[in-house]
Amino acid sequence: MKIAVLGTGMVGQTIGTKLVELGHEVKMGSRSATNEKAEAWSQKAGKNASHGTFSDAASFGEIVFNCTNGNGALDALRLAGASNLSGKVLIDISNALDFSKGFPPTLSVSNDDSLGEQIQREFPDAKVVKTLNTVNCTLMVNPSLVPMPHDIFMSGNDATAKETVRGILESFGWSNIIDIGDIGTARGTEQLLPIWVRLMSMWKTPQFNFHIARA
Amino acid sequence: MKIAVLGTGMVGQTIGTKLVELGHEVKMGSRSATNEKAEAWSQKAGKNASHGTFSDAASFGEIVFNCTNGNGALDALRLAGASNLSGKVLIDISNALDFSKGFPPTLSVSNDDSLGEQIQREFPDAKVVKTLNTVNCTLMVNPSLVPMPHDIFMSGNDATAKETVRGILESFGWSNIIDIGDIGTARGTEQLLPIWVRLMSMWKTPQFNFHIARA
Numbered sequence: 001m002k003i004a005v006l007g008t009g010m011v012g013q014t015i016g017t018k019l020v021e022l023g024h025e026v027k028m029g030s031r032s033a034t035n036e037k038a039e040a041w042s043q044k045a046g047k048n049a050s051h052g053t054f055s056d057a058a059s060f061g062e063i064v065f066n067c068t069n070g071n072g073a074l075d076a077l078r079l080a081g082a083s084n085l086s087g088k089v090l091i092d093i094s095n096a097l098d099f100s101k102g103f104p105p106t107l108s109v110s111n112d113d114s115l116g117e118q119i120q121r122e123f124p125d126a127k128v129v130k131t132l133n134t135v136n137c138t139l140m141v142n143p144s145l146v147p148m149p150h151d152i153f154m155s156g157n158d159a160t161a162k163e164t165v166r167g168i169l170e171s172f173g174w175s176n177i178i179d180i181g182d183i184g185t186a187r188g189t190e191q192l193l194p195i196w197v198r199l200m201s202m203w204k205t206p207q208f209n210f211h212i213a214r215a
Numbered sequence: 216m217k218i219a220v221l222g223t224g225m226v227g228q229t230i231g232t233k234l235v236e237l238g239h240e241v242k243m244g245s246r247s248a249t250n251e252k253a254e255a256w257s258q259k260a261g262k263n264a265s266h267g268t269f270s271d272a273a274s275f276g277e278i279v280f281n282c283t284n285g286n287g288a289l290d291a292l293r294l295a296g297a298s299n300l301s302g303k304v305l306i307d308i309s310n311a312l313d314f315s316k317g318f319p320p321t322l323s324v325s326n327d328d329s330l331g332e333q334i335q336r337e338f339p340d341a342k343v344v345k346t347l348n349t350v351n352c353t354l355m356v357n358p359s360l361v362p363m364p365h366d367i368f369m370s371g372n373d374a375t376a377k378e379t380v381r382g383i384l385e386s387f388g389w390s391n392i393i394d395i396g397d398i399g400t401a402r403g404t405e406q407l408l409p410i411w412v413r414l415m416s417m418w419k420t421p422q423f424n425f426h427i428a429r430a
Contacts, residue, residue: 104402106327110325112321188414192410195400207429210428213362213425
């Protein structure tokens with residue numbers, strides 16, 4: 001498939017590279033058509049990798065991954081353009097971590113709203129699915145780095161979009177995929193970050209993940 | 216030991232009964248010295264069980280369990296009395312769930328503060344340890360209801376108090392006890408509730424718990 005990856009950081013590069021390895025055509029989007037990190041990535045990732053503006057990428061992709069910094073996500077998606085997102089599966093893996101008061105960060109949206117919901121409200125014609133935001137990017141595309149079982153969550157309003165995302169998650173190696181409901185349930189997964197950052201800080205590694213043990 | 220259990224609801228009764236079974240003397244505290252639920256509980260739980268006001272209980276206990284509704288916790292602890300809590304281990308297992316706008320609840324404190332911290336700030340001479348708030352009360356005292364491994368978290372400023380609490384948790388059957396740091400880390404565990412309530416609602420059972428899978 002043709003897939004847009006918005007964001008040139010570690011998350012975008014890791015997701016983009018994995019998607020190319022899986023045979024997809026990937027266009028990485030950023031503010032500038034000549035972003036150096038995006039250029040370097042697309043050269044390294046091979047012939048199915050390209051880059052351009054947020055709008056170029058969103059226009060190209062049949063599916064769009066939001067891999068931007070959560071606090072810049074809405075701005076980036078505005079630049080991507082509502083019409084370029086309309087009708088498409090928009091996989092939101094960002095977190096609105098606010099480091100302005102140091103570490104550990106707070107969330108710039110939480111509790112009575114979520115970033116996933118903000119994105120869905122602003123882009124009602126996109127099919128937003130929140131997932132993968134609860135793990136480090138190396139685990140996102142290689143969950144077996146941590147011995148299974150452990151779980152990945154999925155929130156979204158559109159059942160067909162979630163089935164598409166389930167397929168992508170399975171291609172990444174995920175088997176324990178928990179669909180917890182509509183996009184409002186992103187409040188649950190986004191609020192996993194406050195304990196995640198503290199465990200990461202204590203253990204000095206991001207190589208862990210949540211598992212829900214059941215009776 | 217002599218232990219105070221503040222709160223007469225399911226959580227207080229379950230914790231109180233387990234403590235009596237383990238050989239402790241337990242006084243259940245409530246607003247009124249003649250609370251019917253506390254009377255019924257203490258009659259049923261046997262000779263090592265008694266009840267009284269919040270103040271009676273806190274005065275009696277060498278250790279104090281806060282099993283009140285989170286939104287009433289500070290009021291209950293004020294009635295218990297700062298002098299009765301001074302120097303004691305205060306185990307806070309409450310959650311500030313706000314159901315005023317229906318289900319799922321929000322948290323009445325979260326993100327940039329926590330109930331655990333509020334309690335520690337208001338009662339600086341108590342040794343507050345936040346724990347057990349991330350599981351249903353039947354699991355609190357019988358973790359093997361869910362096949363292990365799964366984890367219980369502990370936050371607090373006083374290392375000795377946390378060792379005391381670790382001993383109590385072990386006597387309840389817990390083996391995977393994660394000390395995540397000072398009382399500020401209660402922000403992490405209290406914010407596990409938003410996903411907990413959604414999973415409970417979806418699965419129609421509270422018989423599950425978090426496990427952190429590690430590389």
